Amino acid sequence: MMRQVASFFDPVTATVSHVIHAGIGTACAIVDPVLDYDNRSGRTATSSADRIVEYVESHQLQVQWLLETHAHADHVSAAPYLRGKLGGRIAIGERIRDVQMLFGQVYNIRKTPYGIARDFDHLFGPDEEFMIGELPARAWHVPGHTPADTAYLVEDVVFVGDTLFMPDVGTARCDFPGGDASTLYRSIQRILALPASTQLYLCHDYPPSTRGQAAWSCSVEEQRTGNVHVRHGIAENEFIAMRKARDATLDFPVLMLPAVQLNIRAGNLPQPEDNGVRYLKIPLDLL
């Protein structure tokens, strides 16, 4: 059976979630699902995730994995919601422990033993191999945007997370705690060394006005020849200088403070307080 990828674009956060499987009735993995979160009202909703539930159910798929490419700063993960509805194991790269340490200090929740709190069901070691039903897969450690970024290689496709964006958009920012442009450049070179026809599936798209329509898939060859930040011929020091200059102009993502404190806990919401309401923490005058 041929592997198939279905992608779901959330226009509110510009995030793309993916489902990969080998046909009707097979096992699947869900990559980077989105929980809707309204920053003004503090309300969560599941309309984005429910599109995935509908797809999984209509294709009679068995969810084996809920794969996070990193602790996202722009949306809250719907992995716990989907695990509750559909099953599967929530997994991320093992360097998430570094991100938990870094942001544990930001939120002053470092005493919570995240690593052993079973927030994630599985932490992938570097280049760990695993299966999605009959589909062979690997988790590549591709740090730079954050220390824990993981790309998932499944047969001839790769879910690249926040490393590469579409060629006309470029690459992910490297100015979050633990981010590093040189490290990202090297991670990207590893992806670009894959066979030219390898199809890459992205985590975000911010289409420029010259394109208009959102897109989330392209080949290694298209990135090598056309990526505005890292196409063939752009040296590491040029990339670092560009990335630093550009990152200095970027604001924090709108949902960074709500999202990261949840996503370092695999998207699990905090326990309700004695009035039954869950609360988030916002550090003042720190970042």
Ligand SMILES: [Fe+2]
């Ligand atoms: Fe990100």
